[in-house]
Amino acid sequence: MPKESFLVNRIKSVGFALKGAWLLVRTEASIKIQVVIAIVVTIAGFYFEISSTEWILQIFAIALVLGLEGLNTAVEKISDYVQPEFDVKIGFIKDISAGAVMLVSIASAIIGLIIYIPKIFQ
């Protein structure tokens, strides 16, 4: 395959991914809340002048929650597509997927508390 065609395909893939990210933010309520939290903690990061290490941890936590929430949404959509009716197995799959988001969200909240509690109550 010629190099240009490979490049064009990569650029198109980035376009599809950006469209997916926009669709996610526009249509999913849980992602909207998480984006608002991400914006608030980013502002807090500048306000409290957190360290480079704290920025790395914060960015990593935000990316992990948003990324996993996106995958969880994809699992929900696929589940509803393959089985629109009530199905115990689908319920199990959706619960596990939601559980994965919850684990990462709890860890991220703890990271946020470790970073900001000493700065707020110093």
Ligand SMILES: Nc1ncnc2c1ncn2[C@@H]1O[C@H](COP(=O)(O)OP(=O)(O)OP(=O)(O)O)[C@@H](O)[C@H]1O
């Ligand atoms: N087809 C189904 N069969 C069995 N249980 C289901 C089914 N659809 C949903 N559930 C149960 O309801 C829960 C919520 O599912 P749903 O797809 O509404 O996700 P949600 O968390 O409300 O997502 P969102 O608010 O992002 O749409 C699932 O975790 C599962 O326990």
